[in-house]
Amino acid sequence: MKVVIVDDTHINLVLMSRLIGKLEGVETVSFQAARAALDWCNSNAWDLLIIDYMMPDMDGLALIAALADGVHADPRERPPVLMVTASTDVEVRHRALENGASDFLIKPIDKVEFLARTRNMLQLRRATVGLRGEVRKATAELRAREQETIMLLARASEYRDPETGAHILRMAHYSRLIAAELGLSEQQQEDILNAAPMHDVGKVGTPDHILLKPGRLNEEEMVVMRQHARMGYDILKGSQAPMLQLAAEIALSHHERWDGGGYPNGHAGEQIPLVGRIVAVADVFDALTSVRPYKQAWSMDAARQYLLDNCGSHFDARCVQALLARWGEVLAISARYRDEGTPA
Structure with a gap:
């Protein structure tokens, strides 16, 4: 000493x-x-x-x-x-x-x-x-168990969802980039990285004929599909673990739109939690650049332009600019976590 x-x-x-x-x-x-x-x-x-x-x-x-x-x-x-x-x-x-x-x-x-x-x-x-x-060690072990729970739940949703595990990794890392550029603390960035994979866990309650439909959904099917945001929140909200509480907030809010046209609550602007606005940008960007049963993957530049075109309507412009400000890192994440069978 x-x-x-x-x-x-x-x-x-x-x-x-x-x-x-x-x-x-x-x-x-x-x-x-x-x-x-x-x-x-x-x-x-x-x-x-x-x-x-x-x-x-x-x-x-x-x-x-x-x-x-x-x-x-x-x-x-x-x-x-x-x-x-x-x-x-x-x-x-x-x-x-x-x-x-x-x-x-x-x-x-x-x-x-x-x-x-x-x-x-x-x-x-x-x-x-x-x-x-000893307290720090116990806290670290608790956070590790929380993260393990999150990843197991995310993996469970993957088995029913045509989206890949690589999508979950990419959008989670994109979310962290946005959080970092917005000036959130290291701990907040880490929390968002770890909680973001749970954004669509509510899809475990979506019927297969809708979730796995190879074409676009009709209006009735979209009503059912949109219930996954509320279902994900309901699955996670009862936990006392801070990480799962954050994941519940993300699940509920990441399909809201800046102009109020989103779901499930129709919240607008800063009524939407910041983590929801962050994950909305990351999730849509990666969905656009990924293959889905109903579409081909967009180019990175086309998806970038889509984000810019929808600033102030779908997305919080600050979150879009934060992601684009780290464009080199975005490209690196996209290359690192490629879907299986996708060429470099």
Whole structure:
């Protein structure tokens, strides 16, 4: 574990460093200048900060307060801080606690007390870090199970749907490109990538004579087909898993149109969730460029023009522009996830 010691008196640094050197598995980093220590702490990981209160360029209180801008800005992630001071002023202690100090020692330092305090704080830090690691591990395992559930459901829908697994991969990656270009966070991009494959899971409830019809559907058949958006939502909405909740939102909203002419709710503009608008562009673009029982695949340029022609009517123009802004990556995804039997 790493202990940072800040004191403007060299002999104090030497004394504290030697004392901490008696603790197993601990190394020290020492600074006589508070600002140099601040720069280091704000760009490196550490486990305990021991600081003097009275220092010429920046006192200990100011140093603790300035740590809020560093790598441990989140109070839940902040390691302990031990302030060493000759002051017995209660106000100083109160201000230090408000700024984030964990404990105090009064000069002159008692060696036994110093070692006991630092050992206890490091043990607490080690236990806290270990607990956070276990929480992160459990969270990752939970997300992996959610993703496994999504992929199994998506695979189940594939068996009944003439659309291929490659379509699901392409449209999911197109969706992530759009999300990235729109400035969504890395986590939001990942969530959309993982949830988008569930967009048509409701087709498991669509009769075969409609789902597998080799030609275009008539009006009555289209009414039945359009029910898959609501069915997909109903299948997924009861889950407490955030990923499946997002997938439910996508299933319900990705056939809505910007002008309000879509289904199942006839929502328009920003009434439609952003994830639905994103997936609508990705899904239609890939459907146009894929072979279907009722049509040949369009060229990439023709599908691109279709998106542009339908900005503001079918699609959110921002989502269309976001996809086209990553055109080189779009072509790479199309080439990487080709349907079986399709030439490069």
